[in-house]
Amino acid sequence: MEKIQCQGCGVVIQTTDKEKIGYTPPSALEKETVLCQRCFRLKHYNETQDVPMTDDDFLKMVSSISDSKGLIVHIIDIFDVNGSLIKSLPRITGDNPIILVGNKLDLLPKSTSENKLIQWLKKEAKEAGIKVQDVFLISSMKKTGIDELKQKIEDYRNGKDVYIVGTTNVGKSTFINALIKESTGYSDVITTSYFPGTTLGFIQIPLDEHSSLIDTPGIVNKQQMAHYLSPEDLKIITPRKEIKSRVYQLNNQQTLFFGGLARLDFIKGERQSFICYFSNELEIHRTKVEKADALYEKHNGELLSPPNEDSLKILPPLTQHSFKLSGGKTDIVFPGLGWVTVTGDETTVIAYSPKDVAVSVRNSLI
Structure with a gap:
């Protein structure tokens, strides 16, 4: 059978084992949009299910970026900078250039100085050993700053692939959905939820004939509170x-x-x-x-x-x-x-x- 990837999380679809990742009923293959059972439940019922992949599996998969050439867009959660800034990023991504994007700007009080916040993020990145080309602030939910960031990504990538990297639950998929909608008009291309670990494999969205925008699995940081809470508490x-x-x-x-x-x-x-x-x-x-x-x-x-x-x-x-x-x-x-x-x-x-x-x-x- 020709290899089919889930259009929600990027995992390879299989129809034989309900207990393994990528399962979908054979009848679902006839649909225009093919989702694995996990993404289908997430999208339609807001239910999540455990994924039999270890933290090392996620890290190993994302670390393959170091062998490629492209622009790294590191998404962090402004509300949780300490938990979402990946201090091992240079080791994972090699010599590829990095831009830092602080998401969820809409959550901070309106009195927050954006200039002060950008300078503070540059300092935090430098102290973590991450050399960044630039820092941007956005809100994927409110679409704030997406237009400017899209143009800057185009300037920085020099025709190469763009890798979106971040810890789980920082809003990577929401950001990519917003970016795609701005560019193509399509909505909800990537599965999004409150739950950590939604994206299971690389998802490639063509940018032009020779390059792609690539969503990567969220890196699990066990220092984040989210990994110790039920879905109901996580929403609170x-x-x-x-x-x-x-x-x-x-x-x-x-x-x-x-x-x-x-x-x-x-x-x-x-x-x-x-x-x-x-x-x-x-x-x-x-x-x-x-x-x-x-x-x-x-x-x-x-x-x-x-x-x-x-x-x-x-x-x-x-x-x-x-x-x-x-x-x-x-x-x-x-x-x-x-x-x-x-x-x-x-x-x-x-x-x-x-x-x-x-x-x-x-x-x-x-």
Whole structure:
């Protein structure tokens, strides 16, 4: 049988084993658009199913780019820079030129300075050892910045292939759909969803007679919160519109819970503002440090939600990270969840996050 690829995720279609990737019923081959069963369920029922591919499988597949010649477009999630910037990118892509694209601009407060954000992203990339040709800010959902980026990609690629690279759930497929619609008028060419790991193989979209736009599988970063949550909880923590900052005036020895997924204890310092940037759907609860353990033990998964029952089965236990902050506004970042801006000097906090989801600090983004 002639090899057929799923038009949603790029995997090779097979009709013999329902348990393996790429399965579709034989009758589906007669349709104009052929989707594997996984993509069909994702597209029509918003259901996901486990994929028997390891993290190494994804990484090995994407690493083949280093043997090719083309432009690398690295898509990152502006709301989760720490979790979506691929620090091993030069090793994966070789000597190919890289442009960095910050997606989901529409989620940040309108007061955010785009120039400041671009300079900050350049600095973050440089510190990660990634040499970028340029940095762009876009919103795939709102189509903001797509026209300019499309023109810049054309300028930078010099007639060569364009590889779209990123971690899972940064909006690569949504970006490509927006790019294709701008160019051809076709909609929803690539399967998109809330769920990590939608694209299973390279998907090639012709740009001209000799080159293609190539969507690659998302690289799995286990430091992202998304990999430890049920689909229902993932929808709650994934912002869908501009995030509204929530400000808490705290005395030391007070605690903030972000659902039951993370916690921040204010240990030492003057009374000050803690500015929280999380999905508007995520509930934040305040209590005293002395009562925090008991509250978590009694109400995690109920009052402190998410996690729901399904997430509790896979969510690692919370581990703590202590930080002494000084020198102005600082962000405490929970990868894949959000961040808290601390405004005071000489401040000590303890941050709790699921094991392997490493909390970090940075100069204030906003």
